[in-house]
Amino acid sequence: MKNKINNIFSFVLIMALLGSCETTELNLTTDPNSPNPENLDVDFTLNNIQLDFAEVFEQATEAGGEAVRLEYMFDEYDVNYNSTNSNTTVLWRTAYANVLQDIETLIPIAESSELFVHSGIARVIKAYTLMTLVDYFGDVPLTTANNGDEGELFPTVDEDTAIYDLVLTELDNAIADFEKTSLEDPANDLYYDGDVAKWTALVNTLKLKYYLNLRLSDEAGATTAINTLLNESLIDSPDSNFVFQFGTSDLPQSKHQYYVEEYEAASPGEYITNYLMWSLAVEKGIDDPRLRYYVYRQVGSFPSDEATLDNEIDCWNDPRPATYGPIDAMIPVPLPFCSLFDRGDGYWGRNHSDSDGIPPDNTKRSTFGTYPIGGRYDADDFEGINSGDGLNGQGIWPIMMNSFTYFMRAEAALILGTSDDDATMLEEAVRASITDVQALGASYISGLDQTYVPTSDDVDEYVTYVMDQYNAATTEDAKMAIIGKEYWIASFGNGVEAYNLYRRTGTPINMTPTLLGTSDFPRTFLYPAESVDRNFNIDQKSLTDKTFWDTNADGFIY
Numbered sequence: 001m002k003n004k005i006n007n008i009f010s011f012v013l014i015m016a017l018l019g020s021c022e023t024t025e026l027n028l029t030t031d032p033n034s035p036n037p038e039n040l041d042v043d044f045t046l047n048n049i050q051l052d053f054a055e056v057f058e059q060a061t062e063a064g065g066e067a068v069r070l071e072y073m074f075d076e077y078d079v080n081y082n083s084t085n086s087n088t089t090v091l092w093r094t095a096y097a098n099v100l101q102d103i104e105t106l107i108p109i110a111e112s113s114e115l116f117v118h119s120g121i122a123r124v125i126k127a128y129t130l131m132t133l134v135d136y137f138g139d140v141p142l143t144t145a146n147n148g149d150e151g152e153l154f155p156t157v158d159e160d161t162a163i164y165d166l167v168l169t170e171l172d173n174a175i176a177d178f179e180k181t182s183l184e185d186p187a188n189d190l191y192y193d194g195d196v197a198k199w200t201a202l203v204n205t206l207k208l209k210y211y212l213n214l215r216l217s218d219e220a221g222a223t224t225a226i227n228t229l230l231n232e233s234l235i236d237s238p239d240s241n242f243v244f245q246f247g248t249s250d251l252p253q254s255k256h257q258y259y260v261e262e263y264e265a266a267s268p269g270e271y272i273t274n275y276l277m278w279s280l281a282v283e284k285g286i287d288d289p290r291l292r293y294y295v296y297r298q299v300g301s302f303p304s305d306e307a308t309l310d311n312e313i314d315c316w317n318d319p320r321p322a323t324y325g326p327i328d329a330m331i332p333v334p335l336p337f338c339s340l341f342d343r344g345d346g347y348w349g350r351n352h353s354d355s356d357g358i359p360p361d362n363t364k365r366s367t368f369g370t371y372p373i374g375g376r377y378d379a380d381d382f383e384g385i386n387s388g389d390g391l392n393g394q395g396i397w398p399i400m401m402n403s404f405t406y407f408m409r410a411e412a413a414l415i416l417g418t419s420d421d422d423a424t425m426l427e428e429a430v431r432a433s434i435t436d437v438q439a440l441g442a443s444y445i446s447g448l449d450q451t452y453v454p455t456s457d458d459v460d461e462y463v464t465y466v467m468d469q470y471n472a473a474t475t476e477d478a479k480m481a482i483i484g485k486e487y488w489i490a491s492f493g494n495g496v497e498a499y500n501l502y503r504r505t506g507t508p509i510n511m512t513p514t515l516l517g518t519s520d521f522p523r524t525f526l527y528p529a530e531s532v533d534r535n536f537n538i539d540q541k542s543l544t545d546k547t548f549w550d551t552n553a554d555g556f557i558y
Contacts, residue, residue, distance in 0.1 A: 010086035043187040045106050046118050050190045052098040053125045054244040057397055057496070058257060059091035059134050065495025065520055068488070069511050072271040075355040076519035077543060086128075088136070092528045095129050102145045111177070117194060124203055127170040128391045131210065134160045134167075135500055138524045138547045141538070142166070156537045160548045167211065171203050178203075182366050191242060201233040204413050205405055208234065211496075213504060215416055216551045219267050221418040228420060230263050235405050238436055242400035246374060248392040255393025258373040262389045267362035268298075271350035275512045277366065278336035281487060282343055288435045289454035292378040294370040294492055297346040299384040302339065312361045313339055315351070323513045335512050346382065353514040359391035370445065371437045372396050372493035377445050379452040391441045398493045403433035407487040411505065414479055426470060426483055430463055454523030481509045501551050506557055513558050521557050532543050 066073035066080070066087075073080055075425040081088070103122045110119040133140045138160050144154035178196045185194040208229050215222040235242060255264075262268045271367030272295050280288040280295070303309050309316045324335045340347045348365045363384050370377045374395030376385060406429030413422035436447075436455075445453060466486060472523040473479045484507020491498040501507065503523060522543040532540050544554065 006113075007024065009476055026229060033151075040105060040109055042106065042113065042115055042118055045102055045188055046110075046121060047188055047190070049099055049102050049106065049122060049125055052094055052102070053129065054190075054397060055094045055293070055400055056099055056129055056132070057244070057399055059087045061397070061493070061495040062103050063087040063091065063136070063525065064499030068495065068498045069275045069352050070271050070488070070495055072273050072350055072500055073353050075326055076353050076514045076516060076521045077522050079355075080353070081543060083526045083528055083532065083540065085525070085528075089528040089530065091136070095133055095166050096141070096146060101127060104146050110179075114183045116177040116180040116182040116187075117181075117196060120174045121186065121189065121197075123170045123174035123177065124199060125208070127167045127174070128206060128456070129188075130163055130170070131167045131206070132496060134163050134547055135213070135496070136301055137514060137527060138545055140540065154535045154537045157458040158357045159476075164210070164548070168171060168207070171207055171210075174203050175200060181531065184254070195290055197233065198240050200324050201235050201240050201393065202400060203230055204232045205242075205270055205400055206234040208405065208501075209400075212412055212499060213549045215403075216504065217411070217549050219416065223418060226412050226418050230409070235402050236433075237402055238326075238439060240396070241402055241436065242526075244397040244399065246395050246397075250396050256373040256395035258345050258368055259375055259393035259395060262367050262373070263375060263385050263389055263393065265304065266386055267384065268365050269362070271366070272347075272366045272368070273512075274338070274349040274351055275335040275342060276492070277340055277347040279485070281347055282336070282340065284462075284465055285466060286357050286462060287454075287458075288489065289434050289459050290371070290492075292438045292454075292488070293369050293371040295347065295387065296376045296378045297348070297366050297382060297385050299342065299348065299364045300346040300380065302341055302346065302348070312359045312508055314347075314356065315339075315361065316341070323337045323517045327509060334509065339514075346391065353510045353516070353519075355515070360504050370395075372440065374441065374446070375525050377441065377448060379448045390401060392446055393440075396435075396440065396493075399431070399496075401490070401494075402492075403429045403434055403436060404487070404497055405429075406432055407483065407490065410483050411480070411487075414476060414483065422483075423467065423470060424462075424481070426486065427463060427467055429490065430466055430486050431459070433486075434462075480505055481507050483507050502557055503546075503552065506552065517558075520555075523547075523550060526548050 004383060024476060062071060063081070064086070065071040067077070099283045103126045106122050109117045110116070110122065130142070139157040140160070140163065141155035142158040142163050143155075178200050190194075192202075208226060211222040211225040211229070246256040246259075249255070253260065258270075262270065270404060277295055280291040293362050298321070302314060304319075318338065321338050324337045338351065339349065346364075348361065350365075352508070368375045372389055372395045374391035374393045376390035409420045410425035410429060413420040413425055414416045421454045466482065470479060472484045484505050485502055488498050488508045491501070502511075520543050523546040524541070524543070526543065528537055528539055532538050546552075
């Protein structure tokens with residue numbers, strides 16, 4: 001924002017120094033760096049939209065992932081998710097100032113030029129962005145924001161239900177655009193390389209997500225709509241996954257952002273949550289086949305002397321909080337507290353919302369592995385990480401995977417009674433997730449010691465365990481707890497779907513609470529302070545405010 005303001009100021013200063021006597025009309029509310037109908041290059045603008053959209057997803061996935069224990073969260077919700085939270089602020093700023101503004105400029109020009117693939121892609125990204133804004137904030141600006149000359153400096157918020165209605169309209173309009181004959185395909189489609197069939201499958205899958213969210217507020221309508229969608233093309237195979245693919249270049253930087261933050265710094269700056277590692281390595285009594293892809297260990301053991309423990313894992317001798325359950329009798333295994341000492345082989349993490357000082361454990365804590373950031377595979381090397389390790393950052397953002405489709409179909413079949421078989425969909429989902437995880441960096445992993453790479457028998461053993469548990473469950477809640485836990489595990493790298501899942505279903509159950517247990521879970525996030533402070537038409541909200549589709553009781557998740 002500061003650079004944009006400086007650019008405008010410099011332009012005004014130059015005009016003044018030139019001493020021009022001509023009448024010059026300068027609209028100081030227009031960013032000269034943004035496209036307008038007079039200078040817009042359709043391919044360049046679509047490229048820019050796709051890149052900025054990846055940034056929107058990154059910020060959303062980190063905010064949602066931290067809330068639901070997929071990523072480590074420092075401190076409690078009301079401290080971590082205040083109105084100056086960097087993730088939600090950048091999400092909001094990038095969505096409005098970049099993605100949505102560029103899309104509003106692009107669509108009419110693309111359609112008048114009969115570049116319908118361009119406009120269709122833009123509409124899909126607009127729909128996803130608006131749906132995410134509603135899911136994260138509830139009521140947000142729309143009709144009086146990013147509306148060209150008709151826009152207002154101080155936009156008001158629209159009701160979340162109205163924006164969700166527009167999301168569906170944009171998805172329908174995208175389908176209509178894809179069905180038209182376009183004069184040219186995009187010069188560089190970063191997601192599907194201009195494959196209209198795959199974009200269409202994504203639209204239908206986003207509709208599935210849309211209606212599954214609506215099942216709490218409109219069960220009958222959601223059931224009918226989902227049954228109809230089951231007859232349409234959906235993301236149901238690896239080659240139709242909707243991902244943002246990173247590269248390995250340093251100049252310009254094209255590596256996965258998390259890889260840069262962890263591996264380029266030569267030692268991790270983040271933790272892997274104890275709850276995630278416990279879920280993968282302890283809870284079921286067998287290793288999840290994705291464990292070594294998700295988590296890389298720098299060490300293979302924990303300190304044995306008290307002085308080192310006091311310095312590096314200072315909670316080791318603290319009393320176990322009563323809130324660390326088990327909370328629900330359906331899962332009688334005690335939740336992990338402080339560290340995975342019982343496991344004993346170096347899965348070194350941190351408690352959800354632990355706000356104690358950060359110890360000198362950078363060279364020992366576990367970090368991200370191959371999936372999804374393109375890091376190092378854990379083959380019991382127990383070495384510190386460095387730039388260039390693993391896939392050198394050539395990871396992905398898993399925005400909508402085929403496993404997610406099957407998980408959503410399993411939930412819909414179980415809860416709504418749609419025409420799918422819930423157990424079949426669950427097994428498809430788990431297998432699809434493992435396949436996608438193993439595929440990322442498969443050639444690199446094939447050159448490692450195969451002793452530590454899961455075999456097909458290992459995968460079958462895991463799937464059999466999950467399905468035996470599912471088929472033995474006797475209640476809808478118990479079955480949903482299993483679907484939810486497996487969906488949550490598969491969502492690693494995607495906090496958006498996991499955040500929605502948790503608010504929609506309350507699963508996974510028995511997640512570790514905030515360490516002090518005194519903070520409200522964010523049913524939606526606060527508006528960024530910079531928007532509230534500068535716009536008298538936006539009043540701040542509460543973390544306990546819910547989006548319209550979240551009709552679950554107050555306090556039912558923590």
